[in-house]
Amino acid sequence: MRMILDHQEWSVIGPIDADNAGFGRLLEVESPDGERAVAKAVPKEPGAHRELLIADSVGASKFRNVMPVLDTGEHEDHWVLVMPRADYSLAQHIAEVEGTFPLAKVLVVLRDIAGALAEIDGTIVHRDLKPANVLFYDGRWRLADFGISRYSEASTAESTRMFSFTKEYAAPEQWQHRHATGATDVYSFGVLAYELVDGCRPFRGPSKADYREQHLHVAPAELQSGTAKLRTLIEECLYKEPAVRPQPRALLARLRDADKGADRSGASKLAAFAHLQTRERAQEQAALSVLEEQRAQHQSKVAAAERALLDIMGRLRADIADNAPMAKFANITGNAAPIFKVDLVEATLSVGRVRSVEDWTTPFSVLAFASIGVDFGRPGRDWVGRSHSLWFCDPYEEGDYGWYELAFMSSPFGADRQIEPFAQAPYEAVDALQQVTGGTQVAWPITAIDRADPEEFLERWMGWFADAAAGSLTRPSMLPERRFDSNWRR
Structure with a gap:
């Protein structure tokens, strides 16, 4: 050939x-x-x-x-x-x-x-x-x-x-x-x-x-x-x-x-010291590499979680636009901008942006959080609306992550709030989740949001938004609103 x-x-x-x-x-x-x-x-x-x-x-x-x-x-x-x-x-x-x-x-x-x-x-x-x-x-x-x-x-x-x-x-x-x-x-x-x-x-x-x-x-x-x-x-x-x-x-x-x-004692002594320093530097590099990869994996999970929540909230936004064409969506940009904010008459529904959570494992792991809330914008009232936390976490089985909805209320020892139930970041809610006597308690059970079929979640928040716009949204007569067992991992 x-x-x-x-x-x-x-x-x-x-x-x-x-x-x-x-x-x-x-x-x-x-x-x-x-x-x-x-x-x-x-x-x-x-x-x-x-x-x-x-x-x-x-x-x-x-x-x-x-x-x-x-x-x-x-x-x-x-x-x-x-x-x-x-x-x-x-x-x-x-x-x-x-x-x-x-x-x-x-x-x-x-x-x-x-x-x-x-x-x-x-x-x-x-x-x-x-x-x-x-x-x-x-x-x-x-x-x-x-x-x-x-x-x-x-x-x-x-x-x-x-x-x-x-x-x-x-x-x-x-x-x-x-x-x-x-x-x-x-x-x-x-x-x-x-x-x-x-x-x-x-x-x-x-x-x-x-x-x-x-x-x-x-x-x-x-x-x-x-x-x-x-x-x-x-x-x-x-x-x-x-x-x-x-x-x-x-x-x-x-x-x-x-x-x-x-064969030179001084040089050997100096070389031995340099060798020890090299070993310590190599160990530091290995430890730093572990941390960097953990951080990269964490950010990858947070990015995936954000995409999942944006998908759900995109459906909520589309439903609001279809059913209430007169609703006005705010045009807010910047690092602190919410996922979306919409006004209807005097009512506002807002979905906060996703924030990363690092090294939070009490009582279970939370990788990211956001919030959702409605209010009817009437200052001077002792109650103007409600908000819930949205956490990307694994509350019931270790490693089984998803978006969960939960909310908090003031304990008998806590101060009255204009927004109740209310959202909290994970690090603000440790006492409530561990049922330690303090200023807050769990008001809404840790409930999974079904990404494939979030209709119950979407319908409930559109209903509250409609009530707020009509002026008929009322403070819950009793909290917690839903009965639940605190069977999350602690």
Whole structure:
């Protein structure tokens, strides 16, 4: 079989099973003048263009510690990259060595890789640095497979994007689908360096979920081998936050003397102190990563809750507009604007905006809250309307979240209110929910709002709004208005 590419024709000798080609397959090829080389054939994928694959590979190949690209092009339904045949890969070399590498050998490998990262810094991000992509050719270690990961990302659905990187070496930001930078390659370099020094990778899975948790939240075990300078550098490369990892250009400078200073007592003492500081920083980074992910998950839940409430309140607004065309909806903007506010004669119905609640679990978890209320706008009266709380919470079964309606009233010891029953934020209602003697009590049971069929909720509030507009809305004759058992979780 022959392949006609951009620069010349190549004869296909046969497949190569070297480290598994990953995204694509490897073929041994020969030029017309007898030059043997390796062709990587990458399938053409929807959404991923030739330039994504070819441009990075060709652009990187001009650097000294990157594998050259001899030819590019297309053959049948594949894009093709041709490069010289390397002596072996770092993955093969690791598999052949029993135990750990001597320090001198480790530093040779790391300095060559760091040299490549320093050369490409600011221009190209590899995105999939691992031993299989580090090849020994022409007397030095070189990076290969530029563009493969970016091409793979472009052809992969967002929901399965994690499969476009190698889980053992992927940086935290890749697991979070954040933008990859040179710091991403530095993290993978840290994993690879740890593996060479220790004989095992810092994170060992075994499942994809385990790898994600470990890369995002777990500080690696302390290295016992190598010099203090090298251990410190590797641990800094494995910081969870990209901004605090060493710059690619700094790696090479620090590796040049990573084997020195071990026999100097002052230098050793200082290096030991720096190493301790690095360990503490790594642990702080891991803890901060946990908090950041928790915060991101919380905000995602709040955003979903807000969409659900907006859907319900959109139906309420539409029903009011259809049945009372003379009603006037207020045009209010800004961060404090309600979901909507509508006037009819002297009555007002308003739905407050959704507010996030963090770290509130007494007596159950509340993630967000809003409110709804009606009043008939007659100042000077001792009672002008009512309002209810809307909480996104899990009051009856842990983890079973939904929008719930509830309201509060003054206890015999509390002050009279013009609005009663009334809404409260979760942190204002702790005593009432825990049935502690105080100024407020529960006046309306914690009642689920059925998002699929909220008719009872909508009809009740439209009825109260109509009564307020007609001047016939009255204060409840007794509170609580509904009988209920306080069977929420406490």
